[in-house]
Amino acid sequence: MTHEILLAGFGGQGILFSGKFLAYDGLLEDKEVSWLPSYGPEMRGGTCNCSIILSDTKIGSPIVSNPNVLVAMNLPSLDKFEASAVPGAKIFVDSSLIDRKVERDDVEVYYIPATKLASDENLPGLANMIMIGHVIAKAGVMPYENVETTMKKLVPAKKQNLIELNIKAVELGYNY
Amino acid sequence: MAEKVLMKGNEALAEAAIMAGCRHYFGYPITPQTEIAAYMAKRMPVIGGTFLQAESEIAAINMIYGAAAAGKRAMTSSSSPGIALKSEGISYLAGSDLPALIINVQRGGPGLGGIQPSQSDYFQSTKSAGHGDFKLIVLAPASVQEMVDLTFKGFDLADKYRMPAMLLSDGTMGQMMEPVSLEMGEVKEYDKSSWAACGTKCERKHNVVNSLFIQPEELERYNFERYERYAQIEANEVMYDEYKMEDAEICIVAYGVAARVSQNAIDKAREAGIKVGMIRPITLWPFPKAVLNAAADKVKAFISVELSMGQMIEDVELAIRCKKPVLLCNRVGGMIPTTEDVLNSINKANSVGGDK
Amino acid sequence: MIVFEKPKALADVPLHYCPGCTHGIIHRLVAEVIDELGIEGKTVGVAPVGCSVFAYNYFNCDMIEAAHGRAPAVATGVKRSLPDNIVFTYQGDGDLAAIGTAETVHSAARGENITIIFVNNAIYGMTGGQMAPTTLPGQITQTSPYGRNPEQVGLPVKVCELLSNVDGATYLERVAVNNVKNVKNAKKAIKKAFQNQLEGKGFSLVEVLSTCPTNWGLKPDKALEWLEENMIPYYPLGVYKDKTAEKEGE
Numbered sequence A: 001m002t003h004e005i006l007l008a009g010f011g012g013q014g015i016l017f018s019g020k021f022l023a024y025d026g027l028l029e030d031k032e033v034s035w036l037p038s039y040g041p042e043m044r045g046g047t048c049n050c051s052i053i054l055s056d057t058k059i060g061s062p063i064v065s066n067p068n069v070l071v072a073m074n075l076p077s078l079d080k081f082e083a084s085a086v087p088g089a090k091i092f093v094d095s096s097l098i099d100r101k102v103e104r105d106d107v108e109v110y111y112i113p114a115t116k117l118a119s120d121e122n123l124p125g126l127a128n129m130i131m132i133g134h135v136i137a138k139a140g141v142m143p144y145e146n147v148e149t150t151m152k153k154l155v156p157a158k159k160q161n162l163i164e165l166n167i168k169a170v171e172l173g174y175n176y
Numbered sequence B: 001m002a003e004k005v006l007m008k009g010n011e012a013l014a015e016a017a018i019m020a021g022c023r024h025y026f027g028y029p030i031t032p033q034t035e036i037a038a039y040m041a042k043r044m045p046v047i048g049g050t051f052l053q054a055e056s057e058i059a060a061i062n063m064i065y066g067a068a069a070a071g072k073r074a075m076t077s078s079s080s081p082g083i084a085l086k087s088e089g090i091s092y093l094a095g096s097d098l099p100a101l102i103i104n105v106q107r108g109g110p111g112l113g114g115i116q117p118s119q120s121d122y123f124q125s126t127k128s129a130g131h132g133d134f135k136l137i138v139l140a141p142a143s144v145q146e147m148v149d150l151t152f153k154g155f156d157l158a159d160k161y162r163m164p165a166m167l168l169s170d171g172t173m174g175q176m177m178e179p180v181s182l183e184m185g186e187v188k189e190y191d192k193s194s195w196a197a198c199g200t201k202c203e204r205k206h207n208v209v210n211s212l213f214i215q216p217e218e219l220e221r222y223n224f225e226r227y228e229r230y231a232q233i234e235a236n237e238v239m240y241d242e243y244k245m246e247d248a249e250i251c252i253v254a255y256g257v258a259a260r261v262s263q264n265a266i267d268k269a270r271e272a273g274i275k276v277g278m279i280r281p282i283t284l285w286p287f288p289k290a291v292l293n294a295a296a297d298k299v300k301a302f303i304s305v306e307l308s309m310g311q312m313i314e315d316v317e318l319a320i321r322c323k324k325p326v327l328l329c330n331r332v333g334g335m336i337p338t339t340e341d342v343l344n345s346i347n348k349a350n351s352v353g354g355d356k
Numbered sequence C: 001m002i003v004f005e006k007p008k009a010l011a012d013v014p015l016h017y018c019p020g021c022t023h024g025i026i027h028r029l030v031a032e033v034i035d036e037l038g039i040e041g042k043t044v045g046v047a048p049v050g051c052s053v054f055a056y057n058y059f060n061c062d063m064i065e066a067a068h069g070r071a072p073a074v075a076t077g078v079k080r081s082l083p084d085n086i087v088f089t090y091q092g093d094g095d096l097a098a099i100g101t102a103e104t105v106h107s108a109a110r111g112e113n114i115t116i117i118f119v120n121n122a123i124y125g126m127t128g129g130q131m132a133p134t135t136l137p138g139q140i141t142q143t144s145p146y147g148r149n150p151e152q153v154g155l156p157v158k159v160c161e162l163l164s165n166v167d168g169a170t171y172l173e174r175v176a177v178n179n180v181k182n183v184k185n186a187k188k189a190i191k192k193a194f195q196n197q198l199e200g201k202g203f204s205l206v207e208v209l210s211t212c213p214t215n216w217g218l219k220p221d222k223a224l225e226w227l228e229e230n231m232i233p234y235y236p237l238g239v240y241k242d243k244t245a246e247k248e249g250e
Helices: A015-028 A075-084 A114-120 A127-139 A144-154 A157-174 B009-019 B034-043 B057-069 B080-095 B122-126 B144-161 B171-175 B216-236 B256-271 B289-295 B312-319 B339-352 C023-037 C051-058 C071-081 C093-099 C101-109 C159-163 C180-198 C220-234 C243-249
Strands: A002-010 A032-037 A047-055 A069-072 A090-094 A108-112 B005-008 B024-027 B050-053 B074-078 B100-106 B137-139 B164-170 B177-180 B240-243 B250-253 B276-281 B283-285 B301-306 B326-330 C043-047 C062-065 C086-092 C115-120 C169-176 C203-209 C238-242
Touching (some): A002 A015, A002 A075, A002 A127, A015 A047, A015 B005, A047 A075, A075 A090, A090 A127, A108 A127, A114 A127, A127 A144, A127 A157, B009 B144, B009 B164, B009 B171, B024 B034, B050 C071, B057 B074, B057 B100, B057 C071, B057 C101, B074 B080, B080 B100, B100 B171, B122 B164, B137 B144, B164 B171, B250 B256, B250 B339, B276 B289, B289 B312, B301 B312, B301 B339, B326 B339, C023 C086, C023 C180, C043 C071, C071 C086, C086 C093, C093 C101, C093 C115, C115 C180, C159 C203, C169 C180, C169 C220, C203 C220, C238 C243
Parallel strands (some): A002 A069, A090 A108, B024 B050, B074 B100, B137 B164, B250 B276, B250 B301, B301 B326, C043 C062, C043 C086, C086 C115, C115 C203, C169 C203
Antiparallel strands (some): A002 A047, A032 A047, A032 B177, B005 B177, B240 B276
């Protein structure tokens, strides 16, 4: 079983962090894992994306050019990557920031107003983890019961508050 | 088995250098390798080592020259344009028979080029990393684990043969995270007392670290001696990996990220019944000539997959004595060949190389 | 009774310098200082590219030959690796003030605890007498055959004055070796520059005005006069910076 996941949005939306969360879970589950960020000027506020591969077998290219899970957190990302997803892929759209629908009919699409939910639920900057929660629910990229352990592995214990908020965000997306 | 951690290639490499006993790092910021400098800046003061951000790449390589001359394990890292600036110092390291590890996390060129991954410094590192007759041991990692293992190996080979070694990586290997084990075994110590400039203690004749030999006979002798050492390295230190070569009729040659993409393409091509495999050089110098030459008697064609306008392909053609056609599958400028790009080349090789 | 002998730190080999060149005096002063401070066994010298390129054969301490201009960077690498050793560079004007300007300024800015002996003879000697960054206005060289024209090539670089504005530098003094009194002063300055390092006080540079009879086209005695009459007025002798004195005076 191989998940080829592409997360895309603006710099500052926590795209790389949410990708790391999935990668850490893969590590804990002793899977083959790769995490590859776009790098360069993107760090300074442009578009940003991250390839994550979770697999039971040795990973070839770490570059996800044809994702089976695509998370789009802004319109330019959906415009850029919609066509690249494999047929049957699951596409997750932050509908509070993207006002168009996915045009393809050979993919499964999940719309979730993650950014709005984050602001309504007082989870500032955690739309990314709400999206991830929804991805866990609908695409099964990792077991839900691992969320807490993985989060604790990823976020240092001294940032306890962040651990709780992140878990809450994942929960919210999972149950949406 | 040691516990695995998830680390970025650049950071894993830096930690591996420290574990290999490197306590002296001199560098200058340039994308996409700056994480190495940042990591060293954080770690070195804590473990009593030296991190110094030099005023230029040129100064940095010469600081390495000083530290290496003093008998210490020293390392610098940079990316393509920065390596060009270091080439003077690299030649001096080679000419003075000094061990050191130089990291090139390659980006696109020429000129200022771009910051995305590239393999366009193959010629620079394997043929001409500076003026004069000399070689670098060139190691090409294709995973974060190899960033670690080959850093460790690079220091050892440099000390063993008293020469600079280079880790030729690219932006992908530097930036990506993969699970990695940092267990590397014992660091082998080498006796440097016969040549290191570390103070005579008035107990011996002074050591001179030097690459200047005004008498041509003398300079020629040093060059001949150095190339005898290089011949030993070619005989003993070649490293490569084979993937599905047992029954292969087409052989891909690729290193670094190009090999990773090629692996996907090979799996797909085999689903379609095309027998293709890969020989992945891990040492670019010494180049795995013998295994390629042997493969040339079995396969009908080769494909050199690289992120350059066709640099390694020349070594492939030489290694196989042009016995079989060699196709080039390449993207440049920071672009990476896709699985489809490689598949297209495999299909082409499958039809043109039909004379076997 | 021995009335005169070679310093121990100076190797017993013939020097290659031209007759009348004052490099020999400066070598001797450095070696005497190394002897007097008893540091030969822990000193590492860095030789430049230029006339003093073979300095690595002339000192009995461990020596490293650097690329052109890079001696301060090489010395930095050595000193950071061997903080308890004494590290000096011996560089000419082309090496230190042209191609190696960045290394000079930044090793000073970092306050590297090293000693630099800077030999200024206002010309490139090894390559046969071309214009140096320190060649005087109007001075004729192979590459300024009509005399250095400041309108075309600018004015000389005054290294001590330049570095005196670099906060990281500890001690800067300009001396000359054209007469007995000046040679004695030069030795005092060189000794202080090594002592500073022994005491961990930081970056010390001694600029030594030196002659080049061959490329100046003068007999050795006339070269000494030329130095006195032309170089010293342009490059005044003296201490340009001494943080150790400031500290003592506080």
